[in-house]
Amino acid sequence: MATVVISPYDVANYPQGGGHFWVYLQYVLGLRLLGHDVYWLEAFRSKGREELEAAALATFQARMEQYGLRGKCVLYRTQSKEPSPEPPEEYLNMTRGEAEAIFERADLLLNFHYAISPALLPYFQRTALVDIDPGLLQFWMTRGQLRVPDHNFYFTIGEGVGRSGEKIATGGPRWIHIWPAVCLERWPYTFDPCCEAFTTVSTWDSSDWVVDRDKSYENTKRVAFLPFADLPGFTRQPLELALVLRTERDMEERKKLENCGWRIRHACEVASTPEMYQAYIQRSRGEFSCAKPSYIKLQTSWISDRTLCYLASGKPAVVQNTGPSSFLPNGEGMFRFSSLQEAADALEAVNTNYRRHSEAARQIAETYFDSKHVVREILNHALR
Secondary structure, X not given: OOEEEEEOOOOOOOOOOXXXXXXXXXXXXXXXXXXXXXXXXXXXXXXXXXXXXXXXXXXXXXXXXXXXXXXXXXXXXXXXXXXXXXXXXXXXXXOHHHHHHHHHHOOEEEEOXXXXXXXXXXXXXXXXXXXXXXXXXXXXXXXXXXXXXXXXXXXXXXXOOOOOOOOOOOOOOOEEEXXXXXXXOOOOOOOOXXXXXXXXXXXXXXXXXXXXXXXXXXXXXXXXXXXXXXXXXXOOOOEEEEEEOOOHHHHHHHHHHHHHOOEEEEHHHHXXXXXXXXXXXXXXXXXXXXOOHHHHHOOOOOOOHHHHHHHHOOOOEEEEXXXXXXXXXXXXXXXXXXXXXXXXXXXXXXXXXXXXXXXXXXXXXXXXXXXXXXXXXXXXXXXX
16 A cells, blocks of 8 residues: 655645635545555645634644544645745654655655645655646646646646647646545435525635736636626525625625525635535535636636535536536536526426436546545556
8 A cells, every 4th residue: 555645735724614624635535545544744834823823723633633634744834825945944743854754755745735845845756746726727837927846747637638729728747637536435425305505615705816918817706606696586496605705895795696686604604614514515405606717718627626525415516617528417417507597497407306416416426526536546647
């Protein structure tokens, strides 16, 4: 069995992100179910707010222990988002020698942190980058907006990456396609015809813009959802958004959405821990969600890690179409809409035979996104 060090991004610094934690945990759980030894490596960014940072670290360490990673976590301190040319000098829970000994005996670094310190990589026998922002990552790299250190292997969850004639610039690394992962053992089928609302969890607004020379566009869930604000008027299906809302404009737009018939919850009330996030999804009737503009403009065929959790739970997904796919279904357990009317029709279709679509949703997750299968594919490429 292999020893794998997985390097997530911004989990320890984001304790209220229950869903964000699950993104990387799915891969950890898949590796462990196959019998591999897994370590978690992460940069903890210090901002000088000692009490908040101490609370975030305590929450993080408790979660590591809860999910079987006690003694398997390597945290190093950094002061900036920018990668350091030097290896970390300070580790928070072990000595530098102990940390580097783990790196040197590991078979693989499975890295999700695009701006990882390049000085860390030589300690590992093999390194693999995993792209979970398809289209955007390739854009940032080809435009020189992000410098990704050299890895031995490059994996992407974007089916549109490298597709002939498509819009994603891919000069540079050779990208190996994988499916995103969900741990089916931890996300069981939970059919309940009494569940009422189609839901999703998201940050409403951010400073996320795509800037390309003299062109730019806002790349947020806010601009994705606003064209569908009137959807509740086209369907009898209750729709609910659990959102991170921060600004006065966010609150004004919340009122507008509620006036259109949306139910709005604060994400922190329903998804601030991994357990709350899972419970919220499993109490939902299904997922309705829109995609950030970049995924559509670049035709990435992207599917959200969150959507996988709905599917595995037997919750049908009605999600925005992000490009042609050779495997993503449309019309059985999962619907991919491009217009308001298509979205309304999909919700009606799900409710016409809810059990059938619930079973189909679980089958999609079992067929394509089982974390054991995904990580096995990664290791077959990286360790052969």
